[in-house]
Amino acid sequence: MDVSHLLDGLNDAQREAVSAPPGHYLILAGAGSGKTRVLTHRIGWLTQVEGVPPWAILSVTFTNKAAGEMRSRLDGIVPGGTQGLTVGTFHGIAHRLLRRHWREAGLVEGFQILDSDDQQRIIKRVVAGMGLDEARFPPRQAAWQINQWKDEGKRPDSIEHRDHPVTRTFVEIYKAYEQQCQRAGLVDFAELLLRAHELWLKDPYVLKHYQDRWRYLLIDEFQDTNTLQYAWIRVLAGSTGQVFVVGDDDQAIYGWRGAKVENVQQFLRDFPGAKTIRLEQNYRSTSTILKAANAVIARNGGRLGKQLWTDGDEGDRIALYAAYNEQDEARFVIERIREYIAEHGNARDCAILYRSNAQSRNFEEQLIQRNLPYRVYGGLRFFERAEIKDALAYLRLASNRHDDAAFERAVNTPTRGIGDRTLDELRRRARQDGSSMWEAVLNEIAMGSLAGRAKNALRSFIALIDEMHRTFRGGDAAADDAPAGLDLAEQIEHAITHTGLRDFYENDKRGNGEARVENLDELVNVASRFEMTPEDTDAGLNELSAFLSHAALEAGEGQGEAWDDCVQLMTLHSAKGLEFPIVFLVGMEEGLFPSQRSTEEENRLEEERRLAYVGITRARQKLYVSHAESRRMHGTEMLARPSRFLGEIPPELIDELRPRVQVSRPAYADRFAGGGGGGFEEPMPVKLGQRVSHPKFGEGTIVSAEGAGAHMRVQVNFEDEGSKWLVYAYANLTAL
């Protein structure tokens, strides 16, 4: 068989990785070094050269997008040869496993997946139910803590709290939350992984089955694995599995959510004989951009060490723009994009990357003003929208009445006169009886302890759900062998209409009702296109359950089509893995990037620096970096020094686009924040209303000011000369 296509066009290191003999491998793949290519070609090599059956290969990624990309690229390399191959996310694979072995895992059949929003609601209720002060035990923090514990593989019983009262309370919350989920048949994201891991540990037969099956494990973005995911890999590999991990310690930017870069080093210790292969040749960026990236990342300690290089062009220097404020920055960026489009380019070639989501606003405003199409990545995704979750809550409730998360959401949306008082009473009863909210309603109605109005409202709500349930199954007889009722799309349509959701949003006068109704209609569309995978069928799921799981695990894209010709706006985090011809790295200011909170701890600062590295290496041809001297943050004007990361780029690689008027000395370096200190300061060394004197114009009052540092200008209303704008640094004003 001709396998030259698997190696042709690869460099030596890539070739070595693709065709490596049996064993464990750590592929340190620098940015733009052809990582996905190596991964897919490796799978091709295993199946076509080594004769490994595809079903023996498990390829794990973090995002659905990456898994999708992997699948489609595999099709190009091993046409039709991927039958039986497992490609998926950690969560997706765990989910499938649990569907198949729900009984052994101690779950209920048809359990549903809880997204983080639902999770927080439940925890909030648990905290309230325990009579705890929400201010002292914020549900947000409790959720974070519980997830953290789960990610470390810990159950309430295995957490040491050594009489620490606060920790103990969090453990209690964890316990109560667990019970709640178990009873309602709900599983959160971390739970998927934890259960699957526990299933393997406690059921040697199940484990052996999967160890025997998946003898080749390939893990993408290995530096982002958390403790549990790594434990997962180790258990699954056992003593016979061969593990091929691909990652880049310099691009580890998810430490704050539990990812452990240390896993990379740990891997070398845990898998004896593991060989490290470095992919250092970059096929993406100009050498200037790479030099900058290398110089910045070199400041981090404890790296495994890699030096990107390219035999490509030097390219343009990096353009640095010091803006007066965030509007000036946006104006500058949009101007460059307009020029680029006018000359040759497509809007989609340009990406604006920022540290935090709030920064997109200014750019959006200017883009709208200049009539440039744009797309903001991130943000609310389709299945996370309130109206979509409302509709799905009814479906969940129809398929499992004990799903309290769904109950709470559906019960009074649209409003039907069931208020907090009534719900509190129901929650109290449910807690007391250890029952679901649904059962609590039935009990309360039976006992007649409810006010008349609430009772009627609840009765009709119960009737509504029962009616939906019957209709879905087909035929009022509700016999199991009755002809299938409505198909999925019809079920959803039915739910949206009969629950009054559509009317509710149609009459919603908060302005966005129309869009919400459109989304509901789109949900019906999505459902009509939905097809169960063979795994879903295998696991014995009905169409509705499969669809609901899909909705939770794959929340869908944010908005619009990805391939329209749009300027791309996103955070640095979401830019990882992408590349653009023109990149604008904006908001490079101390306190913003690196963020204020990260400057206090060395390892967090290093993570920020990796983020800078990720940002720089997104650019293919041209990189612009900018900072604003003054920026509105949380509603107030703040002054900021340029980011230290700017100062870490060798000056000879930089073109300053707005050289200061007052270059008295080559002050380049010390404009950038050095070590600590700095960040944002309260603006204005002068006060508005301050009386001042000017050698030429005489006396006046400062009425306005803008900019900062050498650029700060003040508007002075002079007695004799009227109002004037002056550059503060030159004006030689004396305070009176």
Next chain:
DNA sequence: CGAGTTAGACTTTTT
């Protein structure tokens, strides 16, 4: 009970 109002928060994000 529901609509309108005001007090707090606010890195980064996938599943």
Next chain:
DNA sequence: GTCTAACTCG
């Protein structure tokens, strides 16, 4: 500045 969540009044 803007969003959400809790609070208050009709």
